[in-house]
Amino acid sequence: MIVITGGIGCGKSAVLANFRSLGAACADADDIAHGLYEPGAPAFQTIVGHFGDGVLLADGTLDRREIGRRVFGHPEELSWLDNLLHPMIRAELARLDAQASPAPFFAAIPLWYESGWASPETKVIAVWCTPEMQHQRLLARGWDEDEIQRRLASQLSMDEKRDRADYVIQTTGTLEELREKCVKALEFFSGLAFRPKGLRISP
Numbered sequence: 001m002i003v004i005t006g007g008i009g010c011g012k013s014a015v016l017a018n019f020r021s022l023g024a025a026c027a028d029a030d031d032i033a034h035g036l037y038e039p040g041a042p043a044f045q046t047i048v049g050h051f052g053d054g055v056l057l058a059d060g061t062l063d064r065r066e067i068g069r070r071v072f073g074h075p076e077e078l079s080w081l082d083n084l085l086h087p088m089i090r091a092e093l094a095r096l097d098a099q100a101s102p103a104p105f106f107a108a109i110p111l112w113y114e115s116g117w118a119s120p121e122t123k124v125i126a127v128w129c130t131p132e133m134q135h136q137r138l139l140a141r142g143w144d145e146d147e148i149q150r151r152l153a154s155q156l157s158m159d160e161k162r163d164r165a166d167y168v169i170q171t172t173g174t175l176e177e178l179r180e181k182c183v184k185a186l187e188f189f190s191g192l193a194f195r196p197k198g199l200r201i202s203p
Helices: 012-021 029-036 044-051 064-071 075-100 131-140 145-153 158-164 175-192
Strands: 002-006 025-028 105-108 123-128 167-170
Touching: 002 012, 002 158, 012 025, 012 105, 012 123, 012 175, 025 029, 025 075, 029 075, 029 105, 044 064, 044 075, 064 075, 064 145, 075 105, 123 158, 131 145, 167 175
Parallel strands: 002 105, 002 123, 025 105, 123 167
Antiparallel strands: none
16 A cells, blocks of 8 residues: 555645546545445444534534534544544555555555554655645635644644655646656556665655
């Protein structure tokens, strides 16, 4: 498994979408988590039992934004939710990784370092943009300044993730430039996925 990580709003989804369109096996930990929120999924009733009916929308589904408001800035609640979801997410990622083998499997895991999942043998791509671009992208999502600051405070900075990764993809250019970077990254990991740890490249 090759991990794609980075700060919120840095462009991880765009990078993953490019890899997927190029034929790579891909998964998004956030999408897996969202599936666990669906009515009938293993985590659904546990979450409702913990937070109460206030996290339900009118159609009976979970209000992920409301859950976010309850956990970000509240470490005990965030820890509770992580302890519930992370084992399920990791099990599904391991299944998909085994299914893709021996081809590279790319998994977007935003909190790879923060969650304590990082391991020396796993190669990591950090997605990076300028803080100004990150802020504008988060505003475009409709988030207010308080929500942006709460989310950012719960993560390592983009610079720290960049400095710890094996490979860096910057999303500060055009969509065409980003696709070219993703092509190069896919070629690199398809042919050299087993190079020794410590070879760090920033296209």
